[in-house]
Amino acid sequence: MAEHNPQATGSGYDPQAIEAKWQKRWADARVFESEADPSRPKYYVLEMLPYPSGTLHMGHMRNYAIGDVVARVKRMRGFNVLHPMGWDAFGLPAENAAIKNNTHPRTWTNSNIAEFQKVLRRFGFSYDWRREISTCEPEYYRWNQWFFLRMLERGLAYRKKSRVNWCPKCATVLANEQVINGYCWRHEDTLVESREIEQWFLKTTAYADQLLDDLKLLEGGWPDRVITMQRNWIGKSQGAKVKFPVADVPGAGSIEVFTTRIDTIYGATSLIVAPTHPLLAKLLESSPNRAEADAKLVQMRQSSVKTEDLATAEKEGFFTGRHASNPFSGEKIPIWVGNFVLMEYGTGAVMCVPAHDQRDFEFCRKYGLPVRVVVQPLEGEPLTPDKMIAAFDEHQQGKLVNSGPYNGLSPDDAIAKMTTVAEQKRFGSGEIVFRLKDWGISRQRYWGTPIPVVYCPKDGMVPVPDKDLPILLPPNPKLTGMGESPLAATPEFVNTTCPKCGGPARRETDTMDTFVDSSWYFYRYCDPHNNQAPYDSAKVGYWFPIDQYIGGITHAILHLLYSRFWCKVMRDLGLITHGEPASRLFTQGMVLKGGVAMSKSRGNVVDALEMAEKFGADTGRLYTLFAAPPEKDLEWSEESIEGSWRFLNRVFRLVERHAQSVRGTNRGNFDIAKASEKEKTLLRKTHQTLRRVTQDFESRWHFNSAIALLMELTNEIYAQEPLEEGMRPELRKEVLELLTLMLAPMTPHLAEELWEMFGHTEGLWKTSWPAFDSDLAREEEVEVVVQVNGRVRGKLKVPAGLAENELVTRAMAEHFVTQHSNGKRVVKHFFVPDKLLNLVVA
RNA sequence: GCCCGGGUGGCGGAAUGGCAGACGCUGAGGACUUAAAAUCCUCCGGGGAUUUUUCCUCAUGUGGGUUCGACUCCCACCCCGGGCACCA
Numbered sequence: 001m002a003e004h005n006p007q008a009t010g011s012g013y014d015p016q017a018i019e020a021k022w023q024k025r026w027a028d029a030r031v032f033e034s035e036a037d038p039s040r041p042k043y044y045v046l047e048m049l050p051y052p053s054g055t056l057h058m059g060h061m062r063n064y065a066i067g068d069v070v071a072r073v074k075r076m077r078g079f080n081v082l083h084p085m086g087w088d089a090f091g092l093p094a095e096n097a098a099i100k101n102n103t104h105p106r107t108w109t110n111s112n113i114a115e116f117q118k119v120l121r122r123f124g125f126s127y128d129w130r131r132e133i134s135t136c137e138p139e140y141y142r143w144n145q146w147f148f149l150r151m152l153e154r155g156l157a158y159r160k161k162s163r164v165n166w167c168p169k170c171a172t173v174l175a176n177e178q179v180i181n182g183y184c185w186r187h188e189d190t191l192v193e194s195r196e197i198e199q200w201f202l203k204t205t206a207y208a209d210q211l212l213d214d215l216k217l218l219e220g221g222w223p224d225r226v227i228t229m230q231r232n233w234i235g236k237s238q239g240a241k242v243k244f245p246v247a248d249v250p251g252a253g254s255i256e257v258f259t260t261r262i263d264t265i266y267g268a269t270s271l272i273v274a275p276t277h278p279l280l281a282k283l284l285e286s287s288p289n290r291a292e293a294d295a296k297l298v299q300m301r302q303s304s305v306k307t308e309d310l311a312t313a314e315k316e317g318f319f320t321g322r323h324a325s326n327p328f329s330g331e332k333i334p335i336w337v338g339n340f341v342l343m344e345y346g347t348g349a350v351m352c353v354p355a356h357d358q359r360d361f362e363f364c365r366k367y368g369l370p371v372r373v374v375v376q377p378l379e380g381e382p383l384t385p386d387k388m389i390a391a392f393d394e395h396q397q398g399k400l401v402n403s404g405p406y407n408g409l410s411p412d413d414a415i416a417k418m419t420t421v422a423e424q425k426r427f428g429s430g431e432i433v434f435r436l437k438d439w440g441i442s443r444q445r446y447w448g449t450p451i452p453v454v455y456c457p458k459d460g461m462v463p464v465p466d467k468d469l470p471i472l473l474p475p476n477p478k479l480t481g482m483g484e485s486p487l488a489a490t491p492e493f494v495n496t497t498c499p500k501c502g503g504p505a506r507r508e509t510d511t512m513d514t515f516v517d518s519s520w521y522f523y524r525y526c527d528p529h530n531n532q533a534p535y536d537s538a539k540v541g542y543w544f545p546i547d548q549y550i551g552g553i554t555h556a557i558l559h560l561l562y563s564r565f566w567c568k569v570m571r572d573l574g575l576i577t578h579g580e581p582a583s584r585l586f587t588q589g590m591v592l593k594g595g596v597a598m599s600k601s602r603g604n605v606v607d608a609l610e611m612a613e614k615f616g617a618d619t620g621r622l623y624t625l626f627a628a629p630p631e632k633d634l635e636w637s638e639e640s641i642e643g644s645w646r647f648l649n650r651v652f653r654l655v656e657r658h659a660q661s662v663r664g665t666n667r668g669n670f671d672i673a674k675a676s677e678k679e680k681t682l683l684r685k686t687h688q689t690l691r692r693v694t695q696d697f698e699s700r701w702h703f704n705s706a707i708a709l710l711m712e713l714t715n716e717i718y719a720q721e722p723l724e725e726g727m728r729p730e731l732r733k734e735v736l737e738l739l740t741l742m743l744a745p746m747t748p749h750l751a752e753e754l755w756e757m758f759g760h761t762e763g764l765w766k767t768s769w770p771a772f773d774s775d776l777a778r779e780e781e782v783e784v785v786v787q788v789n790g791r792v793r794g795k796l797k798v799p800a801g802l803a804e805n806e807l808v809t810r811a812m813a814e815h816f817v818t819q820h821s822n823g824k825r826v827v828k829h830f831f832v833p834d835k836l837l838n839l840v841v842a
Numbered sequence: 843g844c845c846c847g848g849g850u851g852g853c854g855g856a857a858u859g860g861c862a863g864a865c866g867c868u869g870a871g872g873a874c875u876u877a878a879a880a881u882c883c884u885c886c887g888g889g890g891a892u893u894u895u896u897c898c899u900c901a902u903g904u905g906g907g908u909u910c911g912a913c914u915c916c917c918a919c920c921c922c923g924g925g926c927a928c929c930a
Contacts, residue, residue: 225846225925232845232926239930259930272930315928340928350930358843359928435929553924626866627854633923640854643866646881653881705856708865715865718882785861790911792861830910836860840910 013652015616019749023124031765032126034080036526036542043079044543045071046522046582048551048559051088052112056119057605058636059591059598062624065746066588066703067550068125069625072745073697075126076769082543084525085120085127087113089136090514092170092186095447099479105447109136119609123617124749131528135517140524141449142470143534144516147566149452149463150573156203159461164440166195172443173199175513178558200451200510201438204565208434211564212236214580221584226556233557235435240419241347242428244271244324247332252282255324255335258346258433261356262422263414266403267374268351269364271324272317272338275300277348280320283335289321293337300339315340315363327427328418329404338363346433355383374402375411439562441513446477446486448511456498456505465499471507485509518559519566522546522581537575549582552590560585586701589633591624598636606636618747619645625703625746647711648750651743654717655736655754661724662733663759670730672776678726680780682717686735687777689713690770693742703746710742733758741770779834786811787838788820796837804831811837 026032036042047067050060071083087109094105101108113134120127133140151157165174167184178185179192204211212234215227239260246252255271273280275297284293296318317338325332340359341350354364354371364371373383375398400409406418422428442451450471452464464471474493477486487493487509498505520534526543527535551559567581590597593604611620623644628634675683689709696706717723717739723732737758744751744764755764782800784807785792794816798807808829811817817839824841831837 223846228846229925235926235929237929257930261930338928340930342929345929347930353930357930359930362928433929556925629855632848632855635854637854637867640867647866649880700858702856704854705865708856711865783861787860787911790860790909795861828910830860832860836911838860838910 012656013649013750015618015648015749016613018753019122019124019612019617022749022752023121025752025763026124026126026765029763029765031763032081032083033128033130034082036539037080038542040080041078042082042543043071043074043548044082044546045074045548046082046084046525046546046550048549048555049086049088049518049521050116051091051093052109052116053093054112054600055605056116056608057591057598058608058611058620058624059605061123061608061611061620062591062630062634063550063552063588064120064123064125065621065624066586066630066701067548068621068748069697069703069745070548070550071126072748073769075765076741076745076767078768081126082525083126083128084131084133084528085125085129086131086133086521086525087116087135088514088518088521089113089134090141090448090511090517092172092445092447095445095479098447104475105479106136109447119612122609122612123621126748131525133521133524133528135514135521136447138470138472139529139531140521141517143520143524144449144512145452145464145469145471146466146534147520147569148512148516149466149469151202151569152453152463154572156206156569157200158203159198159200161196161198162201162440163194163196164199165192166197167192170445172445173197173440175440175515175558176437197442199440200442200508200512201440202565204439204561205434205436207565207568208234208236208436209432210568210579211436211561214564214568217580218583218585221582223553223585223587226553226560226585226587229556230561233436233561237433237435239431239433240415240422240428241431242327242351242422244327244333244351245427246279246283246335247323247325249283249285249322252279252322254427255279255349256347257349257351258431259351261353261411261415262418262428263400263403263406263409263411264353264356264374265326265328265351265418266400266406267353267355267372268326268333269354269370269372270334270336270352272336272341272350272352272363274341274343274348275337275339276343277337277341280337283320283322287321289319293318293320297337300337315359315366317363317367319367327422327425334369336363336367344437345435372402374400376401439513439565441516442510443513444485444509445511446473446479448514449516450487450493451508451510451512453508454496454498454505455508456501456503458503459498459500459505462498462500462505468499485511487511515558515562519563520570522549522563523570523576534575540576544576545578545580546582546584548584548586550586550588553587556587586631588630589628591634591636593636595635611641615641615645616648616749618750619648622648622707622747626707627704629704630701647714648747650714650718651739652750652754654714655740655757658723658732658736659754659757659759662729662736665730665733667730667734667737670728670734675731676726678720678723679728679731682720682723682727682735683731683776684779685713685716686738687772687774690738690742690772691774691777694769694772697745706742707746710739713739738770740764741767782834784834785836786814786817787836788817789840790838791820793817793820800834802834804833807831807837808839811839 045067047063071081075081089109094109097108098105135141148157165179167174167187167190169187169190170184174184174192184190184192212231215231218227237260239258240262241256241258242262243254243256245254255273284290287293300316315338317336320335320337322335323332324335352360352363354361355373356375376382377398398411400406400414406414419430450473452469452471454462454464456462474490478489479486494506494509496505496507497503523535523540526539530536563581568579570576571579593606596602596604598605619641623641626644627640692709693706696702717735740751740754752764779800781797784796784798786794786796794814796811812826821841826839827842828840829838
């Protein structure tokens with residue numbers, strides 16, 4: 001089809017007119033506005049708020065179409081539904097666009113918001129627009145500042161000099177979660193550098209245990225893979241920290257290692273520290289290997305910047321010339337530097353047990369260090385130093401050898417006993433180590449929330465008092481995109497007075513990571529215009545937790561971890577009582593074109609507004625729901641969308657043809673006993689469809705198969721045309737109205753229009769989801785599949801509910817059975833009522 | 843390397859241990875039309891037999907297994923996608 005022309009379908013279906021008409025009516029009747037009402041059951045359904053950039057494409061649209069189906073179904077089922085929308089409006093693209101076009105980030109952002117809003121309204125999504133929020137507005141970000149101050153009071157926000165991830169293109173710091181394989185999450189081609197800067201952190205690690213433990217509460221409600229990803233990210237390891245005194249440098253103290261296998265400590269044949277270990281300078285001072293060591297260190301530190309191939313990199317190391325003593329055995333073992341030991345994890349030093357760890361083994365083999373077996377399996381061949389072991393998972397079945405007083409113990413017993421001994425003798429302790437690190441939130445950019453502290457020469461760092469919030473962004477910043485925060489170059493912002501002493505002071509010039517904005521935005525929807533508090537706890541108490549959260553898998557860690565953290569902090573502040581923000585999470589698939597996700601930079605976006613103009617919003621919605629199950633990726637096809645368009649036209653023509661003749665009758669007012677064959681056929685099909693569509697909407701979210709069922713029903717109605725012959729108007733109405741109601745959550749505008757055509761003066765939005773009638777859905781005659789030895793050999797039309805033995809008798813008389821049983825006897829049979837009979841012959 | 847997903851016609855996909863390929867797209871043929879569009883009808887996994895009609899057979903990544911019966915459950919392997927990754 002070269003050029004699409006809606007008028008050419010020969011039907012009166014005009015989506016542009018219909019959709020505008022109903023959008024206005026919904027708005028006038030305030031259909032989607034809802035208020036907290038404890039007398040009614042609530043349902044909070046939410047799609048992740050978009051970053052308003054570029055065009056709103058069909059990828060966005062699919063996300064919102066899914067949420068809108070859920071919102072509309074729940075409304076039809078009597079829930080008080082909260083379904084809001086807003087804008088994740090701070091962020092770098094706005095600032096970069098402003099620099100490029102010499103405008104203000106606000107200008108760019110607000111015009112994008114206006115565009116996005118126009119498109120979302122064009123699609124008729126059932127949002128309560130009164131609750132719209134934009135995170136770049138002071139009414140919103142003042143509460144980011146407020147929360148920050150509360151965290152500061154509790155020691156959950158702190159400042160420290162630290163080595164950070166720095167993206168040269170963003171010209172700012174990135175959180176660990178924003179570094180993907182050593183590259184910036186926004187610039188896939190840009191390696192992240194390492195810099196040392198004073199930074200603000202939020203203490204996510206204070207909640208590491210809760211963030212991990214509470215994942216259990218989400219099981220069943222959140223996708224397993226998201227839970228797994230978070231669990232891995234938090235990365236809890238139970239083990240012990242053990243101090244190895246440095247033997248040959250007086251005053252050097254000891255080196256602490258972290259291990260999960262303290263039971264193998266007698267097998268440690270060396271101690272390996274990270275190239276950036278703080279004690280290294282002291283060890284190498286006056287070391288015989290000094291010059292050689294320094295050269296290697298420089299080399300090692302340089303190459304360790306490239307984290308992307310760390311995992312596959314060759315193990316490198318060198319001997320420091322120093323030794324440490326094993327606190328259990330007193331044995332002197334050499335101290336090495338190894339490139340595979342990470343300063344960021346554990347203590348930055350490991351004991352090297354080559355017999356029971358793959359990495360240690362590789363390292364020792366390369367450098368000729370000895371291998372000593374200290375755990376032997378209970379059964380089978382004993383291990384020898386020549387044989388690679390690393391039998392980590394089997395340590396439960398082993399017993400200790402070469403381990404002094406601990407010989408013969410099981411590894412588990414040894415871990416318990418040795419940890420106790422280490423604690424008693426004060427050279428070690430049982431420890432839990434997390435991979436999760438604190439959340440670095442400082443960003444050296446303009447378009448974000450100013451961090452509300454000032455620095456006073458006299459009083460040091462002073463928090464801004466609540467009454468002075470919000471700290472507003474200066475209206476006319478100098479944006480360069482380079483170096484220091486633009487706020488630092490804005491004197492009217494920087495120069496202030498100390499809240500404590502009144503003397504001159506400087507403001508903090510960093511802004512907050514935009515993930516702060518999205519960490520609690522869904523609470524603000526409950527009470528979006530509150531200027532006394534972030535929100536009213538009673539309102540949040542009614543709506544929360546979110547019943548259904550919907551968004552992309554890309555946020556499995558970043559946003560979804562931060563917002564879980566924020567929720568727990570707010571609970572500890574006494575603002576809320578729940579511990580998890582969303583009880584159910586759905587991660588929808590992406591919309592692809594040419595096999596890759598739509599994005600402006602790739603130039604493969606399908607503009608949602610263009611689709612609406614071409615086919616109408618309802619066709620666009622229907623297609624994204626029909627083309628694939630919602631959790632799977634969907635390859636966009638311009639050809640396939642025509643099928644959805646054709647289907648809606650078929651439905652429209654059908655109702656157009658019959659609406660007039662069924663007006664004035666009441667659906668449901670009929671006597672099925674007196675029904676004709678045609679009536680029974682269609683009523684049965686309709687109620688069977690209703691039963692399955694209801695299931696698909698309620699539990700399985702198989703919108704694609706629900707639509708297929710509605711297509712089948714429509715095809716069946718067409719097959720029974722002309723309906724007027726042998727079908728009473730009230731039954732025609734029943735069939736057509738149920739079809740309309742089932743379509744309503746997905747193609748709401750068309751459904752309203754059809755509803756009106758039936759003669760209803762009240763909007764469909766006031767109608768409940770229909771209940772299916774199991775009596776009507778029941779078949780009178782069924783087709784039973786007959787198998788012989790598990791192979792289909794024929795079918796029998798029999799009355800529904802026919803008794804098992806009767807069916808067997810009938811089947812055995814059939815030619816197709818005798819032919820395939822070859823005179824053998826039926827020794828057994830299996831029967832599924834009204835469905836299947838399997839005769840086993842032998 | 844480890845952990846999740848997934849693999850079904852030309853394509854998107856359906857089938858919650860019971861007829862594999864629903865529904866849609868594409869394609870082919872036909873009806874209507876001066877013509878086109880739209881609409882409507884028929885056909886559309888492979889092989890074979892019968893060439894009206896129907897029947898047989900193979901087929902859901904590969905190989906095994908459980909079962910009366912497996913796309914579905916179990917084991918092993920291959921491939922694709924995603925996540926994590928010298929995490930001590």
